[in-house]
Amino acid sequence: MTPPRAHRSAPEHTHPDDVPLLTVLAALADPVRVQLVRDLAGSADWERSCGSFDVPVGKAALSHHLNTLRAAGLVEQRDIGSKRLNRLRRAEFDARFPGLLALVLADRPAAKAAS
Known part of the structure; x- marks a missing residue:
């Protein structure tokens, strides 16, 4: 007989x-986390499961990145x-930090410094 599966706690x-602000900036300093934010911005709420992201990291690292974004107030998760x-x-994030997400999602290269 298979033992019952342990239930994970809600996030x-x-x-x-x-x-x-420094916590948010630190969370957004990683390119994988920026990609996760961009992917979520292009998807409907509650559409993306953790395994649906195409990022170059393993499951444990992906979980860490999502936890970091959740701790920074950027991501909400629920179990279904x-x-x-x-x-x-x-x-909620735009109310707290107006314009910051728009900059992250703009995907523009940084301007070159004037010579």
């Missing part, structure tokens, strides 16, 4: 109002059956 969320679904907390 804890940090509201953007409780996050310092065996899947953990994600959404970008755009409205």
